[in-house]
Amino acid sequence: MTDLSLVSRFRVEGMDCASCAAKVDTAVRRIPGVAEVSVSISTETMTVTHAPGADLKALVRQVGGLGYPTTPVADRASSAPAAEEGAAPWWAAPKARLTILCAAALGLAMMVGWSIPAVETPALLLALAVGLVPIARRAVSAALAGTPFSIETLMTVAAVGAVFIGAAEEAAVVVVLFLVGELLEGVAAARARASIRSLAALVPAVARVERNGGLEEVPATSLPVGAVVLVRPGDRIPADGTVLTGESAVDEAPVTGESLPKRKAAGDPVFAGTVNGDGALRLRVTASAEDNTIARVVRLVEEAQERKAPTERLIDRFARVYTPAVIAVAALVAVAPPLVAGGDWSEWTYKALALLLIGCPCALVISTPAAVAAGLAAGARRGLLVKGGAVLEQVGGLTAVALDKTGTLTEGRPRVTDVLPAAADERAVLSYAAALGAESAHPLARAILAEAQARKAPLPPSFGSTALPGKGVEGKVGGVPVFLGSAAAAGERAPLDDAQAAAVAALAADGKSVSVLVAGGKVAGLIALRDEPRADARAGLDALKAAGVTPVMLTGDNRTTADAVAATLGIEARAELLPEDKQRIVREMQASGHRVGKVGDGINDAPALAAADVGIAMGGGTDVALETADAAILHGRVLDVARLVRLSRSVMANIRQNVAIALGLKAVFLVTTLLGVTGLWPAILADTGATVLVTANAMRLLAWRGAL
DSSP: OOTTOEEEEEEETTOOSHHHHHHHHHHHHTSTTEEEEEEETTTTEEEEEEOTTOOHHHHHHHHHHTTOOEEEESSHHHHSOOOOTTOOOGGGSHHHHHHHHHHHHHHHHHHHHHHOGGGHHHHHHHHHHHHHHHHHHHHHHHHHTTOTTOHHHHHHHHHHHHHHTTOHHHHHHHHHHHHHHHHHHHHHHHHHHHHHHHGGGGSOSEEEEEETTEEEEEEGGGOOTTOEEEEOTTOBOOSOEEEEEOOEEEEOHHHHOOSSOEEEOTTOEEOTTOEEOSSOEEEEEOSOGGGSHHHHHHHHHHHHHHHOOOOOOHHHHHHHHHHHHHHHHHHHHHHHHHHHHOOOHHHHHHHHHHHHHHHOTHHHHHHHHHHHHHHHHHHHHTTEEESSHHHHHHHTTOOEEEEEIIIIIBOSSOEEEEEEESSSOHHHHHHHHHHHTTTOOOHHHHHHHHHHHHTTOOOOOEEEEEEETTTEEEEEETTEEEEEEOHHHHHTTSOOOHHHHHHHHHHHHTTOEEEEEEETTEEEEEEEEEOOBOTTHHHHHHHHHHTTOEEEEEOSSOHHHHHHHHHHHTOEEEOSOOHHHHHHHHHHHHHTTOOEEEEEOSGGGHHHHHHSSEEEEETTOOHHHHHHSSEEETTOOTHHHHHHHHHHHHHHHHHHHHHHHHHHHHHHHHHHHHTTSSOHHHHHHHHHHHHHHHHHHHHGGGGOOOOO
């Protein structure tokens, strides 16, 4: 690369997997003058470093010939994914139109063949041509561009071979199934790209900035570093910043995963996309829109997806050797004996045709997807969703799993764990506290109210309830002045004795949030709350350990709470982590030799989910977590993580059996055909028989029940 090198950017449509990117990369590097190529699947873009004289029009034609429409873009901004408002539905895409047309042609050909048997074969050949001609054209383009044995080549050879031995109907069906698979892959990739763009929606469109002694609404993307903005209660914070004045509880769950709102006062940092609570805040912006927390999360997700090395399709790997080998052996069998030893041309041509049939990869093509489809169906019925066979294969090989705390290992909401009475009994303590916060939407107030209702504690009327930022809430319940809040604030109204202070300290050491109730000028009691572990969390973690998988907790929660929950579950904890910290730890685990799964349910988990070998979203998680992850556990059970590992290992064992069946039968009939013991019809039975056996074996997975 010289100082005169130029950089050009292109939008490349239709790339759905790593093999697509590899074909594009190989094709572009063959263009004279191209020095470097970088292809991004998640953003559908390509960056090319080239000499001034490189023929970029030829580059566009070359990539377009592979089936990926390519257009140059002017700058980096325009190469980012568009919002796609009003984008065409999936069924209107070129791949969808071809799939629908091919399937319709096959259905019509079958009906014509059933009503007029004499024209069945020509009708099937015409239906086959509808789908096979575009595939064959792409196979030729790929071969000319440096990828001679692509999956398109495999499909073309398989279909032509099937026609050659009279199985036109089978060839047409295989082509339709191939097109359907490509279509589904494209839809999934498009949804994943849309999920990345949706992260930006967390940042509000406008911000209220202080200018010339007043407030002015401006686009949040235009906020410069140093600007002062006002954030009202209930608004999303428009930028990373530092609090100048005001005090409020801020919900940081979108960024850190913190289970409870965090109090913010002058000097405290805040993050873009988090939600302001009960007080107005004045902030000084500390990062531009391009560098705020949400923007960094977007970049981390995209980078992690590009670095991830997903398992190549088994069929594509095998085709690199299998397809040319079969064609070469069949050709050799047809011509070598007659030319070298004077063999009968008719006899050896017949054997060559039989070898082509034996070599037809139909049984091999179905062996893996049949097992995967059955495994995916069995898992889906039990709330285990996996995005494709490559992911299902990887899950079984995991050696470590990093799990989020809030909403994953725990229920995701606080609940009352302890009620310690003092000047009043437990029911009275709950009654006063629930009545005081009956109209509040604060998670702690909701938890206390739920506990009071569960214990059938009375709910007397309250009057004049007022929130005291940073302290608690006060009012009158049944004519009695009542305060519920922090121990420090309660101590200003009624000093805690030594036993009460020790109880507060002990509860806090267990990671619990402690509220002190003061009624009529006396300490009435203590209420402790915590986000508790799921009922099956310990059993799920023990099942992972039994399967040889090491679990670890990664959480944005505070150290005390994390350690307390981890001790209960018997797991290592890493606490007070930001999204980039979680991603860094996942990469460190990978560098130490682990194959890592990441389990989480929030936006804050998205970078780590994307960076892990397998990302698993828990039920009830955010759309971003579900779309970024490779798999999802819909019922939110920790035990289901271990069940997913067991499912993967069962599927992989089934695939190995299927491959052995398919290749074993082919090997036997290969030898017997060359020896002249079997001919064309036994060869047909070898292929169809193997397909039947492989399918039947795969269907056994439908009976999988997920027992551990």
